[in-house]
Amino acid sequence: MKTIRVRFAPSPTGMLHIGGLRTALFNWLWARKNGGQFILRIEDTDRERTVKGAVENIIEALEWYGLSIDEGPIFQSERKALYTQYVDRLLGQGSAYRCFCTAERLAEVRKIHEVNNKATKYDGLCRSLSEEEVQKKVNAGEPYVVRLKVPHDGVTSFDDHIYGKVSVENSNVDDQVLLKSDGFPTYHLANVVDDHEMKISHVIRAEEWLPSTPKHILLYKAFGWDLPDFAHIPMVLGPDKAKLSKRHGAKPALEYRDAGYLAEAVINFIALLGWNPKTEQEFFSLNELIREFDLKKINKASAVFNIEKLNWMNSRYINQESSGSAEKLADRINTFFAGADGSEKYSKKEIMKILPAAASRMTTLADFEEEARYITDMSIRYDPSLLIPKKGDKGESMRALESAQALLESVAEQEFTQKHLEGAFTGLIAQEHFTNNTMLWPVRVALTKRAQSPGVFEYLEILGKEESIRRVKSALQSLQKK
């Protein structure tokens, strides 16, 4: 069996976004599953579109999401000599030709074809240039590109791992430009040459490449090379059902990190976009994904990226971690809020204290801020009428707060725990003829300063005796004034 070697080959034209990340993920999974190599290749043959910092962003993103790179990054822009060498070979054997047509003429040809309801491909004018004519133009310094000489008849077909047999008539395949007039190769040439040179076994890329695969196959044939396996994966669409792209507001993959999503959750979620294990399992660790992943289980239809489900999944991951390994979650929150200079916004100790009450209410790590606010920020103001439950009245709430204050004052510091306080309050409610509602509501609001919050007993323990009493007292005062 041949060695599995796959590559993720983005062009550095911007930040890596979710669609690209998923392509990388599927490649990476296939490599890991088969004990192969995952190679990063940067397709930077278009010097104008290359964006500074894009490569760094791509690498940082792959790293953060846990997709380790075995080889690379390899930059196509540094391999120019290799491509020209291969172009010369094609030229020499008559599989390609020089084309001197200007951009203006090309546009004209395209327009004419379009109005005649014909495919808008190059008309092949320069294909019939004699050697002397070519030589003369070259000597005269006329700029030219090199095009692939695509056969006029026949059919090119291939067997895609996901889409099955795909066939295109050669008459519909354009004489693709292989080498641009600036001497740089186009994607098509560089891609084929590199995949061959780098011994890529599986070309796993987005479905948008399906239509140009015949061109690539014709190139492989012209070189006399063996074909790699092709697996085109369905596209990830935005909510508008259009290809995910910067234009359509596709967020860079790392923005999910910055918004407080967990790498595992995002990976889990995007893995399920176009792939599924054929079971009803929906939570997968990276290792489980490696085990279950199979090119055969990828479907053909494109998938819409639905943030709602990601949100749900992320909150589930947070919840799960808070009960399983809270320390780890606390570390994450700690780093998430840490300043660029490493300064701490919330200490781990502080986080651990708040977390039990907060976790189930958080969708992203960023939500911790809101949970912590009501504990750390002493200056929060609220409407005292909030202290009165819907069906209650002012007098009853004041009586409740007074009783609660007395109770809290009587509880020893070391007994100020959720469990003990719950018992104590239950007794108090029965004894003083309160109900859970008339007692617990005002106390909870006194402590948390908001209508919606975690439970009273959780909060009491978090705040501690002194602060709890202080808040109950101040709530009483504000009710009195009202």
Added chain:
RNA sequence: GCCGCCUUCGUCUAGUGGCUAGGACGUCGCCCUCUCACGGCGGAAACACGGGUCCGAUUCCCGUAGGCGGUACCA
């Protein structure tokens, strides 16, 4: 325009020549309850359309429509 690919609840999807077409998110209702969240239970919600083939098609074939992608000296 031309070429290619695709089509099961709003979204991600399972599935079979004969099923009450399954799960998940979201949504709605109920329960839990000091409120919110979590959790539990339940509901509404889909086989694009038209022809075939077949005893029988959501499933197979052909069309149509729709969607998406490609159609660059971008990738």
